[in-house]
Amino acid sequence: MLYIFCPHCGSRSQNEFAYGGDATVKRPELNKEISDQEWDNFVYLRKSPRGKHLELWHHISGCRQWIKVERDTSTHEIFKTYKATELIE
Amino acid sequence: MSQDFRLDNVGMVNRNKKISFIFNGKKYSGYEGDTIASALIANGVHLVGRSFKYHRPRGFFGVGVDEPYAILQLERNNERDPNIRATEQEIFEGLEVKSVNCWPSVNFDIGAINNFLKMFFPAGFYYKTFMWPPSFWYKIYEPFIRMAAGFGEASIKHDKERYEHKYEYCDLLIAGSGPSGLASAYAAAKNGARVILAEDKPRYGGSLLTSDVNIGNQTGVEWSEKIITELKSMSNVIVKNxxxxxxxxxxxxxxxxxxxxxxLPKTQKYLPKQRLWYIRAKEVLISSGSIERPLVFGNNDTPGVMLSSAAKEYMKVYGVLVGKKPLIFTNNDSGYETAIEFKKNGVSPLVLDTRKEPSSDIITEAKNLGIETKFSYVVVAAKGYKKVKSADIAKISDNKKDLSNIENIECDCICVSGFWTPSIHLASQSGNKSEFDEKIDAFIPKKSKQKENTIGSANGKFTLEETINEAFDKGYEVSNKITENNNKVSIPTVVEKKSTEHDKFWCVPLPKGKSYKRFLDFQNDVAVTDIELALREGFRSIEHVKRYTTLGMATDQGKTSNLNGLQLVSDIENKVVPQVGHTTFRPPYTPVSIGAIVGREVGKHSKPTRKSPMHEWHEKNNAVFVDAGVWLRPRYYKQGNETLFEASKREAKNVRKNVGVCDVTTLGKIDVKGPDAAEFLNRVYTNAWLKLPVGKARYGVMLREDGIVMDDGTTTRISENHYHMTTTTAQAANVLSxxxxxxxxxxxxxxxxxxxxxEQWAGAAIAGPNSRALLMKLFPNTDVSNEGLPFMGYKEADLSGISAKIYRISFSGELAYEVNVESDFGNFMWEKIIEVGKEFQIQPYGTEALSTLRIEMGHVAGSELDGRTIPHDASLEGLVSKKxxxxxxxxxxxxxxxxxxREKIVGVVPLDKTTSIPEGSYIVKDPNAKLPNPKLGHVSASCWSVEYDNPFSLAIIKDGKKMIGQKLFAMSPLKNKTIPVEIVSSHYVDPEGKRVRA
Structure with a gap:
């Protein structure tokens, strides 16, 4: 079971969180004309890398904040966690 | 039976407390602190089971978790508990155990015929034998195999025992309380670290309990007792046996x-049978020790052949002799410790040492004690069927290939020692890739992936001095990373006998003309010939060899067999062991009962049950409940002998005719607040929200990004920047996220x-033509007329001194209101409504009537918004904004x-107006079409229309709008029904929606 550092609460066990998928996906702006292909990419297509992955976790049984977690998908090593709106270099 | 093999005044069992127990229907006695194994051996019993494949007699091989043979079935509190290791289970008064895998009895087992048919049971015989004809598989082969296989029967009764889970955090977890575990725990605890020390056995000390050593001028036992006592007294240490x-x-x-x-004979009240600990440790020290390796020779599975370390432990810990005429067969110095122990207890052993001319302290001591020793000697084969009676022994050539001077000698047990295998399981599970250490012919952990270190013999350190020094250092070093106390304790001096190198020899060749079975895996009956065959058949990867031959599988996970199997494969392949590699170790290290894994989360405890504040009232009024998500909701209120069907019809009719009240507390409610709340709702819902006035409610539909309907509900503008959103019961949590x-x-x-x-609001839906009259009486100070509180209106009101909120919304399609009060007043509100409603013929209604009412109105719910429908499909396209x-x-x-x-929701009525259509039925054009019959759609919800007194269903079918008026068929292959139906509008009752606005 992973041990995830929530930037709001501290280190907590994985069972307090819900997984939220790729954190690098950006929703197209409202009222913007976009092609089927672009929309399709946003709704359905996700990369599933082996190695570093920036992903969303929702601290659902804690502070209810969505956070971003940089995790290695093969070793589960967590490098860093970020608040939802924190800028990631 | 008397304990003929019990030694006087030796061992650690409590001689003052005699305990009797039953094994295979016969009564035996032992002492408190005995295991089933030690007590049976004390009574001279060595036959405890039959092997998996050949049903060969099985005795005891080890003394702990490594035991491959003595798997028993326990009867306790009238329940069966299979897969009990006799070497671990302690006896208690009244304990009942029996052998498994034998019929009719362990002494006379019909399955033993397999032993004589063994040429038909080679490696992979399941794959080869039961292939044809295919129809035989489930009728003949599978039942036969199921009867013949397995280690005991699981109980099918509800397990009444209590199991608990515990979560714990510590600086340092130490697995194993042998010398390295104790030393490192002591060093770390003294340095201020929060330590958990775990020991698998009842007694702490590991190898110190049986070895003849001296630490800090004390015996190993005295030293370990002292350390444990001190650790137990420290507040920063948890010690668990x-x-x-x-x-x-x-x-x-x-x-x-x-x-x-x-x-214990009986679980004490409030005391769990087992407790599962989830431990998050900053650092881990693995001090799990090592397991002695067997030597491979003919019939090495005969009862009476056992590990030499086990024989020693039976003597030193339990005061029990495993035999009175022991033969010790060793390739290293460990066998001599056992021999000396026998000699000290008045039994003269014969030692066969495969080495040519070894010399060390302990060999000299054995000689001085007058122990007879033969060098360059091996056991060729054990003789005897249900117990060792004698052994063929032989001199072995220097190249270990040829046998000579074969002779038969009498003996009643053969204690084998093929050196030691570190228990690297935990390290391996942590991701540590092991490496082969040629000095000890075994794998040891290499580079840590997680924060773990392996110490002591688990790390291939086999001298006590090395172990103690390393453990004290590691305990300090690891703890100091966390505490930074710099408090280092001094390391005691260690006195032990120096030993010499082991012999790289592990498998005795077969003498000419003999074909003894030489077993590698004792639990799964895998012999040398099986591995040879697998390799001849082309299996190369050790993982494949394992699965084909079952080497190292089953409940002992090959604790005694893995390395010998690897040695054999590498010998045949002319490789070295590291090239062959080992199979993956996976948790659990030892079998864990399912009960412990499940813990308290069984039955109703598997998830929390939520009840509305009016629950007690429902119970008192004969409500029959149904699970709705995590909630319990009244399904119907039973009157007399009513069935569900009759009760729900009565309740629904009463809503259409008079007035009903339904507990809607379970609906999800979300407060949406802030200056941008309107804009937010406008983005979340498909319809327009910017112009909703304060004091008005609106029905809304929200989608997922893929266009599928996620949820629906009403949201009310309470004030300028405050909205009260409702969701369906099931989707409440998802909508919030x-x-x-x-x-x-x-x-x-x-x-x-x-x-x-x-949870903050209790809700009651009041529905029916009399609802306004009821409301007027309930809220005499509030104008609830059609003008004062129009459809989709909202008002705050006073309910006999309590603040209430009235929403004029309707799910039933009748004139209806939902009244909310703070949860604490829920029951007060409910009772008031029932009391005031009496004169209006009010009746409570449950979810079944609620469903009936919404279905015949054509209102969609979860069965239509099932994660596959877009607004159009549910006829909600009018709510989708184009702007x-x-x-x-x-x-x-x-x-x-x-x-x-595209599919669309329609109504479905059976032509005969009497046959109910099963939910899930397919709608088809031609019931006799060739299968698979092209499907137009499916029936999503069915009810008995109380308005028209005939069955009515909702269905989502292709091009639904055009289908209205057509005569089709509803087919339910599951219920074997084909019903001619007519497609009608989904709005079966009051299609203009006059009633809700009345």
């Missing part, structure tokens, strides 16, 4: 099972907050969602 750390998971999470009541996602990640610039208020953008809008213009014959 009978506790197996069996799994090493991610981020230093380890799981340990503590056997609390397994050794969904809203939080958009507010926190997508549109953080919106100034809006959301919070769940589901503004919202979540999921772009998906609605995708080609599949705009097809002209």
């Amino acid at each position: 009978r506790s197996q750390v069996f799994g090493y998971y991610d981020h230093n999470m380890l799981v340990m099972s503590e056997r609390i009541g397994d050794h 969904h809203l939080e996602y958009y507010l926190q990640l997508v549109w953080p610039e919106l100034n809006v907050n959301v919070v769940s208020t589901t 503004k953008d919202f979540i999921g809008k772009r998906s609605l213009s995708r080609s599949a969602f705009t097809k002209p014959d």
Whole structure:
């Protein structure tokens, strides 16, 4: 079971969180004309890398904040966690 | 039976407490502190089971977790508990155990015929033998195999024992309380670290309990007792015996099972049988020790052949002799320790040492004690069927290939020692890739992936001095990383006998003309010939060889067999062991009972049950409950002998005719607040929200980004920047997460907050033509007329001194209101409504009547919004704004969602007006069409229309609008029904919606 550092609460066990998928996906702006292909990419297509992955976790049984977690998908090593709106270099 | 093999005044069992127990129907006695194994051996019993494949007699091989043979079935508190290791289970008064895998009895087992048919049971025989004809598989082969195989029977009764889970955090978890575990725990604890020390056995000390050593001028036993006593007295240390750390998971999470009541006759009240510990440790020290390796020779599975270390432990810990004429067969110095122990207890052993001319302290001591020793000697084969009676021994040539001077000597047990295998299981589970150490012919942990270190003999250190020094250092070093106390304790001096190198020899060749079975895996009956065959047949990867031959599988996971198997494969392949590699170790290290894994989360405890504040009233009024998500809701209120069907019809009719009240507390409620709340709702819902006035409610539909309907409900504008959103019971949690996602990640610039208020409000839906009259009496100070409180209106009101909120919304399609009060007043409100409603013929109604009412009105619910429908399919397209953008809008213009014959919701009525249509039925054109019959759609919900007194269903079918008026068929292959039906509008009752506005 992973041990995830929530930037709001501290280190907590994985069972307090819900997984939220790729954190690098950006929703197209409202009222913007976009092609089927672009929309399709946003709704359905996700990369599933082996190695570093920036992903969303929702601290659902804690502070209810969505956070971003940089995790290695093969070793589960967590490098860093970020608040939802924190800028990631 | 008397304990003929019990020694006087030796061992650690409590001689003052005699305990009797039953094995295979016969009564035996032992002492408190005995295991089943030690007590049976004391009574001279060595036949305890039959082997898996050949049903050969099975005795005891080890003394702990490594035991491959003595698997028994325990009867306790009238329940069966299979897969009990006799070497671990302690006896208690009244304990009942029996042998498994034998019929009719362990002494006379019909399955033993397999032993004589063994040429028909080679490796992979399941794959080869039971292939044809295919129809034989489930009728003949499978039942036969199932009867013949397995280690005992699981109980099918509800397990009444209690199992608990515990979560614990510590600086340092130490697995194993042998010399390295004790030393490192002591060093770390003295340095201020929070330590958990876990020991699998009842007694602490590990090898110190049986070895003849001296630490700090004390015997090993005295030293370990002193250390444990001190550790127990420290507030920063948790010491647990009978506790197996069996799994090493991610981020230093380890799981340990503590056997609390397994050794007690009856579970004490409030005391669990077992407790599962989830331990998050900053650092882990694995001090799990090592397991002695067997030597491979003919019939080496005969009862009476056992590990030499086990024989020693039976003597020193339990005061029990495993035999009175022992033969000791060793390739290293360890066998001599056992020989000396025998001699000290008045039994003269014969030692066969495979080495040519070894010399060390302990060999000299054995000689001085007059122990007879033969060098360059081996056991060729054990003789005897149910117990060792003698052994063929021989001189072995220097190249270990040829046997000479074969002779038969009498003996009643053969104690084998093929050197030691470190228990690297936990390290391996943590991700540590092991390396082969040629000095000890075994794998040891290499580079840590997680925060773990392996110490002591688990790390291949076999001298006590090395072990103690390393453990004290590691305990300090690891703890100091955390505490930085720099408090180092001094390391005691160690006195032990120097030993010499072991012989790299492990398998005795067969003498000419003999074909003895030489077993590698004792639990699964895998012999040398099986591995040879697998390799001849082309299996190369050790993982494949394992699965083909079953080497190292089953409940002991090859603790005694793995390395010998690897040696054999590498010998045949002319490789070295590291090239062959070893199979993956996976948790659990030892079997864990399912009960412990499940813990308290069984039955109703598997998830929390939520009840509304009016629950007690429902119970008192004969409500029959149904699970609705995590909630319990009244399904119907039973009157007399009513069935569900009769009761729900009565309740629904009463709503249509008079007035009914339904508990709607379970609906999800979310407070949406902030200056941008209107804008946010406008983006979340498909319809327009910017112009909703204060004091008005609106029905809304929200989509996922893929265009599928996520949820629906009404949201009311309480004040300028405050909205009260309702969701369906089932989707409440998902909707909240969904809203939080958009507010926190997508549109953080919106100034809006959301919070769940589901539990804060109790709700009652009052529905029916009499509802307004009832409301007028309930709220005499509030204008609830059609003008004062129009459809979709909202008002705050006073309910006999309590503040209430009235929403004029309707799910039943009748004139209806939902009244909310703070949860604490829920029951007060409910009783008031019932009391005031009496004169209006009020009746409570449950979810079944609620469903009936909404189905015949054509209102959609979860069965239509099932994660596959877009607004069009549920006839909600009128609520989809063309002007503004919202979540999921772009998906609605995708080609599949705009097809002209897209599915749409319709009503379905059976032509005979009497046959109910099963939910899930397919709608087809021609019931006799060739299968698979092309499906137009499916029936999503069915009810008995109380308005028209005939069955009515909703269905979602292709091009539904055009189908209205057509005569089709509803087919349910599951119920074997084909019903001619007519397609009608989904709005079966009051299609103009006059009633809700009345």
